[in-house]
Amino acid sequence: MHKTLIALAALLAASPALPQASAAIAAGKTKPSALAPNEIVAQAPQTDWTAIAASDLLVMDLAPDAKGKARRVVIQLMPAPFSQGWVGNIRKLAAARFWDGTAVNRVQDNYVVQWGDPDAEDKAKAKALPAGLATVPESGYETEVIREMVVDPNGFGDEGPPVPSIELLQKPDTYATTAFSRGWPVGIGSDKIGSESIWPVHCYGMVGVGRDMPPNTGTGAELYVVIGHAPRHLDRNIALVGRVVEGIEHLSSLPRGHGALGVYDLAQGDERTGIQSIRLGDEVKNLPSYEYLSTESQSFTKYADARANRRDDFFIRPAGGADICNIPVPVRRVK
Amino acid sequence: MHKTLIALAALLAASPALPQASAAIAAGKTKPSALAPNEIVAQAPQTDWTAIAASDLLVMDLAPDAKGKARRVVIQLMPAPFSQGWVGNIRKLAAARFWDGTAVNRVQDNYVVQWGDPDAEDKAKAKALPAGLATVPESGYETEVIREMVVDPNGFGDEGPPVPSIELLQKPDTYATTAFSRGWPVGIGSDKIGSESIWPVHCYGMVGVGRDMPPNTGTGAELYVVIGHAPRHLDRNIALVGRVVEGIEHLSSLPRGHGALGVYDLAQGDERTGIQSIRLGDEVKNLPSYEYLSTESQSFTKYADARANRRDDFFIRPAGGADICNIPVPVRRVK
Numbered sequence: 001m002h003k004t005l006i007a008l009a010a011l012l013a014a015s016p017a018l019p020q021a022s023a024a025i026a027a028g029k030t031k032p033s034a035l036a037p038n039e040i041v042a043q044a045p046q047t048d049w050t051a052i053a054a055s056d057l058l059v060m061d062l063a064p065d066a067k068g069k070a071r072r073v074v075i076q077l078m079p080a081p082f083s084q085g086w087v088g089n090i091r092k093l094a095a096a097r098f099w100d101g102t103a104v105n106r107v108q109d110n111y112v113v114q115w116g117d118p119d120a121e122d123k124a125k126a127k128a129l130p131a132g133l134a135t136v137p138e139s140g141y142e143t144e145v146i147r148e149m150v151v152d153p154n155g156f157g158d159e160g161p162p163v164p165s166i167e168l169l170q171k172p173d174t175y176a177t178t179a180f181s182r183g184w185p186v187g188i189g190s191d192k193i194g195s196e197s198i199w200p201v202h203c204y205g206m207v208g209v210g211r212d213m214p215p216n217t218g219t220g221a222e223l224y225v226v227i228g229h230a231p232r233h234l235d236r237n238i239a240l241v242g243r244v245v246e247g248i249e250h251l252s253s254l255p256r257g258h259g260a261l262g263v264y265d266l267a268q269g270d271e272r273t274g275i276q277s278i279r280l281g282d283e284v285k286n287l288p289s290y291e292y293l294s295t296e297s298q299s300f301t302k303y304a305d306a307r308a309n310r311r312d313d314f315f316i317r318p319a320g321g322a323d324i325c326n327i328p329v330p331v332r333r334v335k
Numbered sequence: 336m337h338k339t340l341i342a343l344a345a346l347l348a349a350s351p352a353l354p355q356a357s358a359a360i361a362a363g364k365t366k367p368s369a370l371a372p373n374e375i376v377a378q379a380p381q382t383d384w385t386a387i388a389a390s391d392l393l394v395m396d397l398a399p400d401a402k403g404k405a406r407r408v409v410i411q412l413m414p415a416p417f418s419q420g421w422v423g424n425i426r427k428l429a430a431a432r433f434w435d436g437t438a439v440n441r442v443q444d445n446y447v448v449q450w451g452d453p454d455a456e457d458k459a460k461a462k463a464l465p466a467g468l469a470t471v472p473e474s475g476y477e478t479e480v481i482r483e484m485v486v487d488p489n490g491f492g493d494e495g496p497p498v499p500s501i502e503l504l505q506k507p508d509t510y511a512t513t514a515f516s517r518g519w520p521v522g523i524g525s526d527k528i529g530s531e532s533i534w535p536v537h538c539y540g541m542v543g544v545g546r547d548m549p550p551n552t553g554t555g556a557e558l559y560v561v562i563g564h565a566p567r568h569l570d571r572n573i574a575l576v577g578r579v580v581e582g583i584e585h586l587s588s589l590p591r592g593h594g595a596l597g598v599y600d601l602a603q604g605d606e607r608t609g610i611q612s613i614r615l616g617d618e619v620k621n622l623p624s625y626e627y628l629s630t631e632s633q634s635f636t637k638y639a640d641a642r643a644n645r646r647d648d649f650f651i652r653p654a655g656g657a658d659i660c661n662i663p664v665p666v667r668r669v670k
Contacts, residue, residue: 066401109584110539138651173509174656204445204564214651229539229564229661233645233654249444249591256584310568316473316549319568321509323658326564 033302036312041330044299049291050183051334052076057281057290058094058242060115062104062250063274073247074281074290075207076331078240079182081143082200085136086209086239089220094280096130098221103272104254108262110228113251114210115275116221133219140217141236142197145188166198167295168304171321175201175232178324180295180304184243185324187235200240203230203325207242227252230325245290245331289334303330368637371647376665379634384626385518386669387411392616392625393429393577395450397439397585398609408582409616409625410542410560411666413575414517416478416499417535420471421544421574424555429615431465433556438607439589443597445563448586449545450610451556468554475552476571477532480523499533502630503639506656510536510567513659515630515639519578520659522570535575538565538660540583544574562587565660580625580666624669638665 033040056079062071077087093099099116106114119125166188168180176187178201186198202208207225211218217239225244244251254273259265264272281287293300306312308322368375391414397406412422428434434451441449454460478499501523503515511522513536521533537543542560546553552574560579579586589608594600599607616622628635641647643657 107588109587171509174506174658175654213648232661233642233650233657235654236652237645237650252444253442253588253590255588307568310572313548315568315572317571319510319570322568323509326567 033306034311035306036310037303037306039312040299040303040306041293044293044297044303048294048297048299049332050294052245052290052292052331054281054284054287054289057245057284057287058090058278059281059284059287060099060278061276063276065250071247071250073250074245074287075242076245076290076292077242078184078200082184083140083239083241085134085140086218086220086241089133089136090223090241091280092130092133093219093221094278094283097277098127098130099275099278102127102275104251104264104275105257105272106224106261106263107227107251107254107256109256111226111231111262112208112224113227113254114222114224116210116223118272120222129219129221133221135219136217136239138215138217141239142199145196145198165296168301170304170324170327173323175235180300180324180327180329183292183295183329185327185329199236201230201324202226202232202234202240203243203328204228205244205248205328206240207244208234209239209241211238225251230323232325245292246333290331291334292332293330295329300329303327368641369646370641371645372638372641374647375634375638375641376628379628379632379638383629383632383634384667384669385629387580387625387627387666389616389619389622389624392580392619392622393425393613394616394619394622395434395613396611398611400585406582406585408585409580409622410577411580411625411627412577413519413535417519418475418574418576420469420475421553421555421576424468424471425558425576426615427465427468428554428556429613429618432612433462433465434610434613437462437610439586439599439610440592440607441559441596441598442562442586442589442591444591446561446566446597447543447559448562448589449557449559451545451558453607455557464554464556468556470554471552471574473550473552476574477534480531480533500631501533503636505639505659505662508658510570515635515659515662515664518627518630518664520662520664534571536565536659537561537567537569537575538578538663539563540579540663541575542577542579543569544576546573560586565658567660580627581668625666626669627667628665630664635664638662 056077058075058077060073060075062073064070077090102115102117104113104115105118106112117127119127166179166181170178176189178185178187181198185201185203187201188198190196204226207223209218209220210222210224220241225248256262257264257270258268264270293303304327307327309318309320311318391412393410393412395408395410397408399405412425437450437452439448439450440453441447452462454462480499499516501514501516505513511524513520513522516533520536520538522536523533525531539561542558544553544555545557545559555576560583591597592599592605593603599605628638639662642662644653644655646653
């Protein structure tokens, strides 16, 4: 455990201005590529891909579009140790069919699409939540890097949550030191009591938990997805629970709402998009299998470097860096 | 002139890690605000707003939507000294009614919406461009800060282009030192010959010029708008010519294309959205007037600080920073 802390501190001290990918390349460990990022991904060996369990997918079927075409959105839930209190609630809500017959209620341009019970604010009409949902404290927005120091909000028991690995450190950005950990984009820093902590960040396509004013943290019944420039000011202020891995266009291209904050206002002619069902992936027949490019793989290191330093023919001047949200983790259907 | 260089260098050296807004607040010049950013904007005095000339607007009328509703997009063209070669071409193209009857041809999720002549690649069917369009060299992607050192790509004549002002320096981000200059988000750095240079950056809503492989820089006949996370790797690789100030939702909510790079593929059932007309604002009857919050004003300084440090009730942990694209310059209709 102590070693993990030292390793992290060393990483942070060693390369404050150099992305790890470029450091690896500078050290001659990885050869830079003139390929475009998508070409690097296409050429990655199968061993560099990590399967996503069907039980970690959330499958949302919207009402068909105006032409009668099906609209399915597939979300990957975050793994331990991130946000597990809320993820546990979401599993219960899906098992209870809570979202069936609910709707997309808010679409704010360059911000979020949000869904859940449209009558949630009206006690007389609100849909009952399933029993047994956890109330997760604000401390759950961050995870301590050192297991011994964890105030355990998520019920991992005596073992505490697994210690997250820091696989690929990036240049610090305006908000924090950032990295990839177990396939996810994260921020790294000190929490309020001075421990090293790690937290998922609000990139395009990330899924979060709507909430009321603090100290409310939301149950997970109200979810949103980022459809604009990364709203990183929300990091550590709202729980992130997953990311869309397929079908985000069915949400991002929905008409924007005319009410305050993009909430659909039926009086102004807005129409909600109905949700037929939301299920965990292992309950869905004939669901394809998905896999992501391991953020521990050499292919990902090359890909991240190519996102930061475009050497393919279209570019005349490589940027020399890329913010973490401009390096989306590749996800695909298993062939 | 020499003084301007010193001032810029001093700015860059003095506050590499502190946004100018916070520096002003730390120095007691500006009081921090617990208001939300939009509240600060709403309370800004009229003197902090700068009018946008109708002649600097580009008004795009799309074909009406499925319900017959009009769809108008209003774009503000970039002022001198930025990208003026392309902006000059765009004025000629609009005056020649070049875009009337063309279409939106590409919508790529989390990236761009692009429009122009759908037959541009087919010499037999391509629409003729108006005479007199400039061929702008790649050096036009950046502007030298010091007039004497400018290789004058944009035909400003003996005077050279006006020297841009650096009004509000931000924390350096992953890509560059950034600032606001004359109402626009810009990067600042050294060009290939070592001079200080300044360039507009690819934030959500920014409008750029589609081009072929370098050294082609595009004419301006093919335009795109950013509808996703800021693709900052395009900075200094493609010309930026403006930003959408109203109606971006008519573009960002269009169906995504099924062809490569989101190009509409009619064989796969995609349908292009027609463009009825694109006109310069001073040719459009009954166009509202628009104004932007001056990036030189104290209101903007407070607004930028509040974007970086949310102190309103919803937030439990201010971010302590904001990337330049997360501080959109407020634009509104004149009341």
